[in-house]
Amino acid sequence: MTPYGPVAIYLAVALVASLAFCILPGLLARKKPNPVKSEAYECGVEPTSDVSGRFPVRFYLIAMLFVVFDVEAASFYPWAVQMHALKLFGLIEMVTFVVVLAIGYAYVWKRGGFQWR
Amino acid sequence: MLAQPFPLSDYAAILPLTIVATTPLMILLLDLILPKGAPRRDAAVAVGIAGLLLAAYVLVRQYLAHQFAPAFGFGFILGGFSIAFSLIVVAAAIFSLLMVLPQRDDEKVGPSCALMLWSAAGAMLMAGAGDLMTIFLGLEILSLALYCLCGMVLRASPVRLREARESALKYLILSSMASGFMLYGMALLFGATGSVNLAALQAIPAGNPVFAMGCGLFMIGVAFKLGLVPFHVWMPDVFEGAPLPVTAFMSVVTKAGMLAVFARFLYGVLGTDHQALIVPVWIVAGLSMLVGNLAALSQIDMKRLLAYSGIAQLGYIVAALAGTSTLGMRYALFYLGAYTFMNLGAFAVVALISRDQEEDSHLSAFSGLGTRHPLLAAAMAFFLLSLAGLPPTAGFIGKILILASTVAAGYQWLAWLLIAGTAISVYVYIKIVRAMYVPVDLAHIREIRPLSYAPWIAVAVCAVATIALGIYPAALHDVLPRIR
Amino acid sequence: MSVALANYIALSAVIFMIGAAGVVLRRNPLVMLMAIELMWNAANLAFVAYARASMNNAGHIFAFLVITVAAAEAAIGLAIVVIVFRRAEFVDVDEVSVLKG
Numbered sequence: 001m002t003p004y005g006p007v008a009i010y011l012a013v014a015l016v017a018s019l020a021f022c023i024l025p026g027l028l029a030r031k032k033p034n035p036v037k038s039e040a041y042e043c044g045v046e047p048t049s050d051v052s053g054r055f056p057v058r059f060y061l062i063a064m065l066f067v068v069f070d071v072e073a074a075s076f077y078p079w080a081v082q083m084h085a086l087k088l089f090g091l092i093e094m095v096t097f098v099v100v101l102a103i104g105y106a107y108v109w110k111r112g113g114f115q116w117r
Numbered sequence: 118m119l120a121q122p123f124p125l126s127d128y129a130a131i132l133p134l135t136i137v138a139t140t141p142l143m144i145l146l147l148d149l150i151l152p153k154g155a156p157r158r159d160a161a162v163a164v165g166i167a168g169l170l171l172a173a174y175v176l177v178r179q180y181l182a183h184q185f186a187p188a189f190g191f192g193f194i195l196g197g198f199s200i201a202f203s204l205i206v207v208a209a210a211i212f213s214l215l216m217v218l219p220q221r222d223d224e225k226v227g228p229s230c231a232l233m234l235w236s237a238a239g240a241m242l243m244a245g246a247g248d249l250m251t252i253f254l255g256l257e258i259l260s261l262a263l264y265c266l267c268g269m270v271l272r273a274s275p276v277r278l279r280e281a282r283e284s285a286l287k288y289l290i291l292s293s294m295a296s297g298f299m300l301y302g303m304a305l306l307f308g309a310t311g312s313v314n315l316a317a318l319q320a321i322p323a324g325n326p327v328f329a330m331g332c333g334l335f336m337i338g339v340a341f342k343l344g345l346v347p348f349h350v351w352m353p354d355v356f357e358g359a360p361l362p363v364t365a366f367m368s369v370v371t372k373a374g375m376l377a378v379f380a381r382f383l384y385g386v387l388g389t390d391h392q393a394l395i396v397p398v399w400i401v402a403g404l405s406m407l408v409g410n411l412a413a414l415s416q417i418d419m420k421r422l423l424a425y426s427g428i429a430q431l432g433y434i435v436a437a438l439a440g441t442s443t444l445g446m447r448y449a450l451f452y453l454g455a456y457t458f459m460n461l462g463a464f465a466v467v468a469l470i471s472r473d474q475e476e477d478s479h480l481s482a483f484s485g486l487g488t489r490h491p492l493l494a495a496a497m498a499f500f501l502l503s504l505a506g507l508p509p510t511a512g513f514i515g516k517i518l519i520l521a522s523t524v525a526a527g528y529q530w531l532a533w534l535l536i537a538g539t540a541i542s543v544y545v546y547i548k549i550v551r552a553m554y555v556p557v558d559l560a561h562i563r564e565i566r567p568l569s570y571a572p573w574i575a576v577a578v579c580a581v582a583t584i585a586l587g588i589y590p591a592a593l594h595d596v597l598p599r600i601r
Numbered sequence: 602m603s604v605a606l607a608n609y610i611a612l613s614a615v616i617f618m619i620g621a622a623g624v625v626l627r628r629n630p631l632v633m634l635m636a637i638e639l640m641w642n643a644a645n646l647a648f649v650a651y652a653r654a655s656m657n658n659a660g661h662i663f664a665f666l667v668i669t670v671a672a673a674e675a676a677i678g679l680a681i682v683v684i685v686f687r688r689a690e691f692v693d694v695d696e697v698s699v700l701k702g
Contacts, residue, residue, distance in 0.1 A: 060683045064676045071672035078665070089122065100142065107145045250663055257670045264677050268684055282685040289681050290633050293674060294624050297640030300667065301617050304647035304660075308610070311655040313663060 058116060065113070072101060127188035130195040133172040133179070133203060134245075137210075138238040140168030141231035148227030158218065161227040162571070165214050165234055173207045176200050187247060191314050194247040201450055202244035202377040205457050206370050210237040212461040212579065213366035216468040218569035220361050223271040232269075233366055236262035240374030249303045249313040252378050256296065256342070259374055263367060264289045267359040284358020291351040292341070299338025305331030318386045332394050335382070342375040345435065346404040349428050353412075356424035361471075361478065364420050365464035368427050369457050376434065376453060383441055399439045403531050405432030406538030413545045419467050419478035423460065426504060426545060429538055430456050436535060437519040440526020448518040455511035455586055459503040462579030465572040466497040480552060487554040494553045496580045501546040503583050506539050511586035609650035617643035630685070634678045641671050 079086065079094050086093075108114065128135075144161050151157040185196040193199075214230060239258030246252040268285030270278055303313075309328040310318050321328045341348040356364045387395055409429030416422035434456065437449035470486065470493070471478045486494040503510035516539065523532045616639055623636025645664040652660025 060679050064679045064683075067672050067679075068676045071669055075669060103142050103145060107149060110149050250659070250666060253663075254666060254670070257674070261670075261673055261677055264681060268681055279685075282681070285681045286630060286685050289678055290624065290630065290637065293634075293637045293678070294621070294640065297617075297620065297637055297644065300641055300644040301647065303663075304613075304644045304651065307648060307660055307663070308651035308654075311651070311657050313659045 061113075065108075123189055126186065127193075130179075130184070130186050130188035131193055131245075133175045133207075134238055134241045136168055136172040136175065137207070137234055137241060140165060141234045143168070144227055144231045144234070148231075153224070157224075158226040161230040162214055162218055165230040166211055168234065169207050169211045169214070169237070173204060173211075176204050176207065180204075191247040191316060192251045193242070193245045195245060198381070199241075199245035199377070202373055203241045205373045205454060206237050206240040206244065209366060209369035209373065209457050209461060210234065212465060212575040213362045213370075215571045215575045216362040216365055216465055218571050219468055220568075225269050225271055229266060229269055229360075229362075232262040232266050233363070236266070236366070237370055240370045243374035244377040246378060246381070247315055249306065249315070253296075253300065253303060255374065256299070256378070259371060260292050260296065263363070263371070264292070266363045266366075267355060269363075270360055280358045281360065282358075284355045287351055287358075288355045295338050295341035295348070298334045298341075302331045302334030302336075302338065306335065307331075315381060315385050319388065329394060332387070332391070336394075336398060339375060339379045339382075340398070340401055342371055343379070343431050343435065344372070344405075344424075344428050345398075345401045345431060346408045346428065347401065349405065349409070352428060353416075353421045353424040356427075357418055357421045359420075361420065361464065361468050364423075365461055365468070368423065368460055368464070372427070372431055372434075373453060373457070376431075376449070379435070380438060380446060380449070383438060384446065388441065395441075398435065399528060399531055402432045402435040402439070403534040405429060406436070406534050407541070410538045410541040410545060414541065417480045419471070419480060419482070419549075422480070422545065422549075423463065423467075426542065427460065429542060430460070430504070432538065433516065433519055433535060436528075436531050437522050439523050439528045439531055442522065442526060445522040445526060448515070448522045451586075452515035452519055455503070455515045455583065458579040458582040458586070459500045459510070459512055462576055462583060463497060463500040463504065465575035465579065466493055466500070468572045469493060469570075469576070480549065483549055483552045484555070485553070485557040488556070493576070496576050498550045498553065499580060499583065501550055503587070505543045505546040507543070509584075509587045511583045514587055606650055606654040610647055613643045613646040613650065616640075616646065630682050634675065634682070637678075638671060638675065641667055641674075 075097070076094070079090055083090060144164050147160050147164060148157060151160055179195065180197065180200045187194045210233060213233060217226060217229060217233075236259050239255045239260070239262065242251055242255030242258065244255075246255055264285055267288050268282045270281035273281070305327050306318055307313055309325055309331055310321055312318070318328075337348065341351075344352040356367065359367065383395065406429045409425050409427070409432060413422050413425035413429070416425060434449050434452050437445050437452060439445065467478050467482075470490070471482045483497070486497070499510065503512035506512045506516040516535070520532050520535060523529075523535065620636045620639030620641075620643060623639060624633050627633055627636060645667050648660040648664045648667070652658065652664075
């Protein structure tokens, strides 16, 4: 068996189990529908609009900032792996990178880019 | 060995680039520190221009020292070629920065200047790029900053705001798609040769299908960014929607950067072995001359008109490269230099007589200019004659040189297309000149007082340069370096 | 368990085509941005596959560079989509038409 064998078995088991959990209730459960049960919520108000509507703009702002800082963090990994080999040179490069980022960060912060308005 | 992978001389090679890339950081910090209003705006522009002048000084020093050095393992190649293109980019950036102040008095001057400088840094990186990675990086630094710049219009009428934002969206989507084509082309080129280095790409014999496909996709990206004809549709819309200084900047800097990449690819990689792969490029260049000028005929917005005329002008420049001769390269550089001065001169005049936030750059802004501002009208007429290629201007000499090189390279049909395009373009430009000098009732014209007279500097420098290159072309021709 | 290089390249070509078709056919700018991302990442896949085949790290580095640039591009793209559609009540590029062309 190759080293990936266990992974394949694990994936297969996960797939079968999750499919089973989705299908079995439909087959086994007894169904006795009544109007109250089939309401969207059994308490509270009826939803007034389609839930798949548009998100407020601020979620996009968060997404934007997340994408940028997420990848910025990913840029640290190659350096972290080779940190000892790169010695001072790598450190200087990384500090330059962080300083440039920090100036951008300071600018966004000062201009209110992180405010939840 | 690993501790210091590159010698210090490599860092010296990219010193001008470093200056242009770090100046915006200073602009942003100053923007945070200085009080709101005029000091902040003036400081942003002043620091930006100072940084660019410093970079230009270093570039000239490098040129005089005859430095030729591949840096960072052929990632960046310092030489006469990269220095010439970088100087054009720096000059264009300075002129565009001069146009910022009369156009806007809002709080986005600092970020605009910073983005413009970063964009210029991207173009300078492209000018020296020696491998696919630096080409891509330079291209994206250039483009990403420009996407933002296109949408940066504040305090304008709702229509104007929407126009600017639309142009940003269009530019973003179309340009990213073109980058996608180019990137996939690069991946195939890498696959065909096993190297990202342009020097290594050279070794591939003609007829390799992966290589041919990679070249094709790469060229689509190039043609898109240069705005050559089947891929030009984005240009008029983006040029019209973007703020005026940004339009002026784009009209030269994106073209100069991409032209440097194209020339290096053409001369370094394709050479004369792959003629079949490049013939479509000359056809595209010929089409651009015709279509650009024909479409410019019916335009009534100055920015849109200059966009179409820019399509044609780029056609001329690319035509100079047909035949891939060293002389053709020099002539293309000469024309690019002349184009920089005449085009940015024209934009500077537009910046002085129309304002983004209040009125668009409609042609009617020019009516009666001959009596209102005789000096400005004379300069504008001169730039337009140069764009049309009439003597005694830099544009005339440039076109003669390009004609000579296309004929010498055996592309007579391209020379005929060039002449036809020029004939059409004369009508386009004369139309504006006539509007300026035909007597009109001045009472009906709304005079716009510019917020700043800084573009006068650009007008003066460009006018002097256009005359000087027209009368004494050897001034630039002698210093034009060989491509290396 | 090794997969031939040609399979990777074929897959990346298919993804690239899907991306290109997405940009051309879809009218929602967010979906168009995603399609562009798809094109870029198809190139990434080709880069990594070729790099592995030719034992040349340059391809891996290139892919990493592209990921970084793509993130910046996605952030700017989102920002532009937000400013274009913040006021307006539509998310469809055909309605973005003040500029004829």
